[in-house]
Amino acid sequence: MATLPSLTKSVLLLACVFVAQAATAVDFRSASRHGVLLYQQPQDAAAKLFVVSRGTPLEVLTEQGEWLRVRDRQGSLAWVKKADLSATRQVEVLRSTSVHGQADSASPVVFKAEPGLLLNLLDNARNGWLRVKHQGGQEGFIRIEEVWGA
Structure with missing residues (x-):
């Protein structure tokens, strides 16, 4: 079996490290206004779980269309409309x-x-x-x- 030259191995290892870092990057956004509703499911008709104030940081876990699955500081999970969050951190x-x-x-x-x-x-x-x-x-x-x- 042929072996890869050491330079190629180094480049592949470095690429894996960068991919791993990107995969573990945490995405936080903040509520863009007072009274942002967080829902149980990604739909307007879903149960409303709670309300957050402007500036409240939320960790974005996943995206589904116009909705984001988020986690708050206490670890609660909910869905929020993407438009209700700001990139301002x-x-x-x-x-x-x-x-x-x-x-x-x-x-x-x-x-x-x-x-x-x-x-x-x-x-x-x-x-x-x-x-x-x-x-x-x-x-x-x-x-x-x-x-x-x-």
């Missing part, structure tokens, strides 16, 4: 924490964030820190494990 603070001026816990604190606070996600540096913006205008960095929706 927000994250929800999970516990009392500090937002820092730099991506470093030793940097000065810009503001304190309490559980439930929604922050605009500006950037994910992929180093454990997120650059966020408060609705009041302050910007800073928060640890990724302190929020839901990133």
Whole structure:
């Protein structure tokens, strides 16, 4: 049996890694307005499960036509109309924490964030820190494990 040259093996291995990373990428979107309805099934006549407020981050699991299957922070599954979600990303603070001026816990604190606070996600540096913006205008960095929706 013939063997693949080592360069070809390396290229194939690298391609597999990129495919695996893409397959595990998490897609979050936020409710585009107050009063977005989440349904039991992907149809208008389905039972309405609950309502979310503008900015609430939801994890998108799958797409079916004009509907998205989503999961909320508590793990509840539901369907939502695609048009009711925005690509503008927000994250929800999970516990009392500090937002820092730099991506470093030793940097000065810009503001304190309490559980439930929604922050605009500006950037994910992929180093454990997120650059966020408060609705009041302050910007800073928060640890990724302190929020839901990133």
